[in-house]
Amino acid sequence: NAGVTQTPKFRILKIGQSMTLQCTQDMNHNYMYWYRQDPGMGLKLIYYSVGAGITDKGEVPNGYNVSRSTTEDFPLRLELAAPSQTSVYFCATGTSGGTHEQFFGPGTRLTVL
């Protein structure tokens, strides 16, 4: 099992460009999350999903959009990239029963110039 995979690993964008960060899981988890990690700031929740077709905003959703059409995929869309979106982005999954543990992907390092 691959677990949680994220593509791309690295990306450089110009201001105003758009892109989609991909996240795929083979763990059959119903919960999925997008976080951003900035140095010295910990992780901030951008969006999350409790199942296919259901998404909700986290702490820092501005400038991002998500969709969840399948259990496996949870892409994160940046429409008009800004330097403030330079960050490392992590996708994570979890289950609604019992463990409360989240499983993290390897991350995507995004730079907006």
Next chain:
Amino acid sequence: AQSVTQLGSHVSVSEGALVLLRCNYSSSVPPYLFWYVQYPNQGLQLLLKYTTGATLVKGINGFEAEFKKSETSFHLTKPSAHMSDAAEYFCAAEGLSGGSNYKLTFGKGTLLTVNP
């Protein structure tokens, strides 16, 4: 506001010394508590967690943490540091507003350096 505070953004210890990483939470209701570790250029992985039951929890790689409700703390310890413990450690809480909501609030992280 409910939050998770990690005291010390950088902790440096000698190999073989005690590791103590501090975490406090701000909430009127005891949340679920977690410690995650992040090695360079990797994602986070769970070290240990407290949900209910025994307040002293043991995790992987010899780490343990104790939930102290009276002190609103969940400090992480390891009796003897190893070079391979060098990483960033994050304390996180679920349900700071009361009730399980499957969303984590993270502290800002503590970078652990282990000196030979």
